[in-house]
Amino acid sequence: MCVYNTDQVYPEYLVLYQRLHGGESAPRLMPEAPFLLELPLYWKNVDRNPAMEAFREHWIVKPRICELIQLLADETASGAALEVLSARRVEDSGLWLQYVAFKQAVHEKLRLSGQQRCTPPQDLARSLGNGSLWAALDAERLEARDLSVAVNELLLWHGTSREAAESIAERGFEISERSTHGRRYGPGVYLAEDLSKSISYCPDKAGPKYVLLCRAVCGQIFYTEKGWHDEAGEEAARGDKHCVLANPGKQGPREYILLQSAQVYPEYIVEIGEASQPDVTPKQTRVYALTL
Structure with a gap:
């Protein structure tokens, strides 16, 4: 077959192969192979090489993605109903490369130890039952389908101020001993x-709240049920853990405390408001005549 216009062809898959002779076994693909397929497929910058071409952009998401984030908010908010007012996706090559490097390091450590995966959080404490939710997100190509189960990569919320959300999206998270x-x-x-729970960390003032919807590599988890355990991070680090999972009194709400900023990628800045109450006042029925 011969085509005469390049627009008629889309190179969808890259296939690597090698001819084997006399019972030879296929060589293992080297992990340092320069593939750049780790950028999410739905990013606007998916065709760029983040290691060679720096970019830092924010994109207003499509209405369908806002609806999915609203679904996530509905399923995970234990308090009053909340409404997603707007959302922007953060596409930052520098922050992404740091995040991917950390994730790859955890994968490599698993491989060297002979383990298949890190201990999942549901084996440590009861988790939210959002199987159908994740299936919906997966089907619509929100980032849930790209999460690595082996290293406990999760989607989690972080509540903060608008100014702090913008700063984190520009420079990443900063971990400080002096944090309030x-x-x-x-x-x-x-x-x-x-x-x-994340909204409770937002400034207590009227108006919209701001949260970050983050990818997080939780890795090996240190679990505590204490209400206050300010040495948990140090104990986790000494035990070669990557994060703390706090479940006060086994009652929750649970929090994940990531020990390094590179473990977290702030992918969405989400503006949240209180859900408006539906108007239940009876209204007069209007009848319209349709004239053909």
């Missing part, structure tokens, strides 16, 4: 499954 928040379980990046 994040001292209950030691220094780290505090994330939650429960959106209402």
